[in-house]
Amino acid sequence: MKQIGEEFKNDSITWIQTFLYDFGFGQFPLPKQWKNISIDGVDDEGRAIMRKAGSLLWEMNVPTDFDNLMDLRGTLTFYKMLERHQTFCEKMLKFPQFLDYVQNTQPDVIVLDHFLQECIGCLSHLLNSSVVQFSNWPIADGYITSLNVPANPTAIPKTGTPFSGLEMSFSSRLTNVIFHYIIVFTRYIQIHVLNSLFAREGYPQVNVMDSEAQRIIYAGRSEFLFDVVRPINNRVKHFGASNCKDPKEFVIWLPEDTNSNVSIEQAVIPSYPTDVISYVSNNSSLFSLCERNCNDKLKKSSSTWTYRSDLFENIPSSVVKERFERVVHQFPTIQWNIINSSPFILVSFGSVAQVENMPVPHLKSLLNIFSKTTSAVIWQTNSPIEEILTKRNITKPDNMILVHWAPIKELLAHPNLQYIICHGGINTINELLLFGVPVIGVPLQGDQGSNLRRLADLGAAEIVPSSRLSKGDLEPAMRKVENNLEKYWIRSTQISSMLKYYRKLHSDDQTFWLRWTARNGKQLRNRKLFKLRYTGDEENIFWMEILTIPILLALLISY
Incomplete structure (x- = not known):
């Protein structure tokens, strides 16, 4: 926002x-x-x-x-x-x-982070202004039905489910339908509670369904090209990766430097802050073990950059060197000699899923699996490293680099990157699509299963449910990707090329439609014909009320 x-x-x-x-x-x-x-x-x-x-x-x-x-x-x-x-x-x-x-x-336009925020949406109605409901989520069919866009749960996988948009089995369709009606029931309760709340507080004119009926645009972060095939109308907008910069801006290392004898010491001699130098010195066992011991185990070169060679073209080496110096200064605890000379796998589960909350058996299982690969593994933990290793009495594998934070975009643009293991948040998915990187997805919450399923449907991802992590299911997924790495890279770069071309045609969509709403929203809300009135929720509530009749009759008969 x-x-x-x-x-x-x-x-x-x-x-x-x-x-x-x-x-x-x-x-x-x-x-x-x-x-x-x-x-x-x-x-x-x-x-x-x-x-x-x-x-x-x-x-x-x-x-x-x-x-x-x-x-x-x-x-x-x-x-x-x-x-x-x-x-x-x-x-x-x-x-x-x-x-x-x-x-x-009275503002010209309100941009509402609407997801699970029906009450805040009603507050926005009090401002009597044009509203764009725009959340950091993909387009969710639970909301587009309110725009009179059909989303039949027997045909279209619900956002938040792991079901494919290409095909669903009977059991998947049945589960999808049940999930749909759970959402409908939850919204029914919310609408009743919120309407009563605002009436009690002196705002009887506020109604959840009416306030949603006045919203001009519903926008999401998913990409139109890769969303599930579904009916749609012109009030649904896919802003997608419009807020992402060109991947070329994040290149900090060139393929020719990997294949030469250039070292980190030759490339840059950064002046680290005193507290950083002290921290690294006092915790050298955490960071230097890999550099001392794992060079013999790791592969010495990587050719995955050839699948996206255009990413590294026409960038002055002086610019790349300057970027590299800046990143090394910001992240001195990363062993850049390893990253720049060997293939590596990037692991990140986002800002919400902190590794310090991971059960110890899960963590030990993952570290054991990562130790078996011939690539270096850099894991952004979002947690203090000493908390993970020292307090839990866990030994770090020689080929692992554990860091609290890492420059994810710069690592996605690195020529030695093999693939990424991640959670599948919508912003991460957009970055992977732009950078053209294969992924093994471990969905942890909300929309992530849906996001990763879209990539898997496109042939650029494998999925491992989080409930299967402790059972070792990540290892066969890694072997599958590594044994077919060329296929995944070719497909990922094809998708990336499509998105880059599409983004050139739609580079200013987000700003354009927000300003368009500010200019035209009042006129649209006040027109006499073709009013902004949604029927989807009314139909759902109608059928919910019809459904309660036989339930009540059954209860009466039983008594």
Whole structure:
């Protein structure tokens, strides 16, 4: 959301937020000229929910594990999060700064992070302005049905399920339908609760379905080219990778440097901060073991860069050297000599899934699997390294480089990269599509299973459910990719070429449609004919009410 606001440099921006969970970054620092209306809801209850969810991520897909539908732990945690959203939305409704803003300001356009935020969506309705609902998620069919776009669950895999858009078995279709009606039932309850809440607080004109009916555009981060085939209309927009820079801007090492005798010492002699030098010296056993022992085990060269040779063309070596110096200065604990001279596998599970919350047996199993590959493995843990190794009494394999944070985009553009093992968040998927890198996906939550399934359908990914990590299923997936690496790279680069061409034609979609909404939204909302009225939710509620009739009759007869 911050990135969207920064595109409108000459406009007045107001940032409205309920900040409930701290993933280690704190609240985003906002430009000084922005007006900030925020409620800080980070508390012990929220931290407890984060710890619980953070541990569950490594055992099952949250909120629904489609390999074990009877395991409801993720669902219960999810509902606790929804309750917190509701509680702090009510606080925002009574927040003096927000009420003052409602009474004295009418913005031209509201960009609403709508996902699971129906209550916040109702708050936006109080501002009587044009709304673009835009979340950092793919297009979700649970919402497009409200735009009169059909999404038959017997034919179209629901967002959040691991089912293929190419074909589904009967059992998959049945599960998909059940999941669909669980969502419908949940929304039915939400609508009733929220309508009652706003009526009780003196806003009877606020209605969930009516507020959604007034929204001009529904946008998501998925790419139109690679989304599941489905009916669609012109109010659904795929902004996709429009916020991603050209992969060429992240090249820090050239293939000819890999094949030459250039070393990190010849390329750069950075001046590290004193605290960094002290940390590396005191923890040398964590970082130098691989450099001393694993060179004989690792392959000495990599040719995967040849599949995307255009990525490294026409970039001055002086520019690459300058970038490399900057990155080494920022990430001095990474053994760049290993990265620059040997093939490597990149591992990252995103900012939410922290390795410190991973059960010890899972962690030991993964380290054992990684130790068997002939490539170096660099793992961004999002957790203190000493917490993982020293406190848990775990020995790091010689070929592993464990770091708290890593320059992911620069590593995706490295000529020695073999493939990536990751969680499949939508931003990561967009980057993989642009950089043209094969992936082994381990979906942990929400939309990630759907995102990775789209890549697998395209032939550029393999998927390992998180519930299968402890059973060693990652190892055969790695062998499969490594034995067929050429096939995966060719397919990944083909997809990347398609996306780059498409992005040239749609490079300014996000800014264009947001400004278009600001200019035309009021006219669209006030027109007399062809009003913005959705029937999808009304139909769902109608059938839900019809369904309750035989249930009530059965209960009456039983008594």
